[in-house]
Amino acid sequence: MKKIQMVDLKGQYAEIKKEVNDSIQEVLETTAFVNGPKVHEFQENLEKYLGVKHVIPCANGTDALQIAMMGLGLKPGDEVITADFTFAATVEVIALLNLTPVLVDVDPDNFNIDIEAIKKAITPKTKAIVPVHLFGQCANMEAIMQIAKEHNLYVIEDNAQAIGAKYTNSKGEKVMSGTIGDVASTSFFPSKNLGCYGDGGAIFTNNDDLAHIIRGIVNHGMYKRYHHDVVGVNSRLDSIQAAVLNAKLPHLDIYNNKRRDAARAYTKALQNHPNIITPKTVNNCDYVCDTCDCHVFHQYTLKIKNADRDALVQHLQNKNIPCGVYYPIPLHKQKAYLDSRYNEANFTVTNQLVKEVISLPMHTELEPDQIAFITKTIIDFLDNN
Numbered sequence: 406m407k408k409i410q411m412v413d414l415k416g417q418y419a420e421i422k423k424e425v426n427d428s429i430q431e432v433l434e435t436t437a438f439v440n441g442p443k444v445h446e447f448q449e450n451l452e453k454y455l456g457v458k459h460v461i462p463c464a465n466g467t468d469a470l471q472i473a474m475m476g477l478g479l480k481p482g483d484e485v486i487t488a489d490f491t492f493a494a495t496v497e498v499i500a501l502l503n504l505t506p507v508l509v510d511v512d513p514d515n516f517n518i519d520i521e522a523i524k525k526a527i528t529p530k531t532k533a534i535v536p537v538h539l540f541g542q543c544a545n546m547e548a549i550m551q552i553a554k555e556h557n558l559y560v561i562e563d564n565a566q567a568i569g570a571k572y573t574n575s576k577g578e579k580v581m582s583g584t585i586g587d588v589a590s591t592s593f594f595p596s597k598n599l600g601c602y603g604d605g606g607a608i609f610t611n612n613d614d615l616a617h618i619i620r621g622i623v624n625h626g627m628y629k630r631y632h633h634d635v636v637g638v639n640s641r642l643d644s645i646q647a648a649v650l651n652a653k654l655p656h657l658d659i660y661n662n663k664r665r666d667a668a669r670a671y672t673k674a675l676q677n678h679p680n681i682i683t684p685k686t687v688n689n690c691d692y693v694c695d696t697c698d699c700h701v702f703h704q705y706t707l708k709i710k711n712a713d714r715d716a717l718v719q720h721l722q723n724k725n726i727p728c729g730v731y732y733p734i735p736l737h738k739q740k741a742y743l744d745s746r747y748n749e750a751n752f753t754v755t756n757q758l759v760k761e762v763i764s765l766p767m768h769t770e771l772e773p774d775q776i777a778f779i780t781k782t783i784i785d786f787l788d789n790n
């Protein structure tokens with residue numbers, strides 16, 4: 406059995422080495438390192454893939470979120486509602502822009518932002534909701550868009566973990582994640598489902614005016630050379646990263662299918678164990694079926710019940726099985742984001758999840774013997790402790 410890794414970028418690269426190398430070589434030959442043709446080519450390819458009018462590439466997923474909020478004209482003091490259970494980038498940019506983060510609880514079954522909690526958190530100062538499509542599936546976007554419409558709020562999708570996932574609405578229509586709200590952000594960090602070989606990110610929108618504003622913001626607030634109309638930033642996707650992404654984008658659906666295959670194998674082996682709760686989907690579809698496209702399993706995350714999660718983590722590490730706890734501390738308890746207005750009674754789910762979750766190795770190169778070893782090791786440990 407090959408050594409088990411949390412993410413296997415080397416194995417994935419080996420499969421597409423020629424495409425990636427050729428694409429990078431083209432950039433080297435043209436020396437168009439910044440804003441070169443590769444960046445525009447990638448932008449157009451991603452617009453086509455997503456079926457979205459505008460993709461604006463930028464330097465990373467955190468910038469993408471920040472620029473989206475700047476583009477919407479959010480002002481200091483505006484309240485922005487987001488999930489308490491996510492990577493810190495989401496709340497960080499809200500705070501950086503002097504907006505007021507309002508963290509809310511999540512759904513215990515699918516880990517995404519809780520709809521009733523959003524409703525309870527709305528005040529006259531609320532201006533936007535940032536659903537994070539956590540671990541690879543969309544939040545309940547239909548309900549979120551309805552709330553946004555009723556209260557005149559913007560919706561910014563943090564799509565860093567769910568690129569390629571489809572959201573099925575109640576009419577049975579399918580839409581790509583990141584194309585539903587006013588604007589969306591994504592990250593091409595190497596370990597993401599569509600990762601480059603450095604940092605990268607993008608903003609998506611169907612709104613022409615907003616796209617124009619954002620194109621200026623990423624480039625120092627310039628709409629005409631050396632005319633700075635608004636305060637902007639310098640946030641670019643470099644051409645070599647675009648070259649890698651251009652080579653990888655045609656494989657994204659295959660990659661996501663491989664992740665789902667691994668998820669299915671994990672779930673089949675683990676679903677009947679009394680101490681394990683396997684991942685659930687937002688629309689309660691059975692991703693164990695062959696036609697699922699709603700979950701792209703950026704992470705495969707179990708909940709461990711009535712057993713010592715931390716001892717399991719230690720045991721897996723002892724057996725050379727990497728795993729992760731995403732996330733070990735709720736954002737509302739992080740020093741940087743403490744706020745006396747938060748009431749612990751409103752965070753019962755996140756406070757519980759941080760004690761129960763464990764994410765297993767998940768990537769495109771997982772092999773059946775590795776999955777069998779991982780699941781057997783978990784079950785043996787739980788049965789004997």
Ligand SMILES: *Cc1c(COP(=O)(O)O)cnc(C)c1O
Pocket residue numbers: 465466467468491492494495537563565566591592593594604605606
């Ligand atoms: C990775 C990630 C980001 C940040 O992306 P970077 O490219 O690392 O800046 C933001 N939000 C979520 C949910 C992420 O997983």
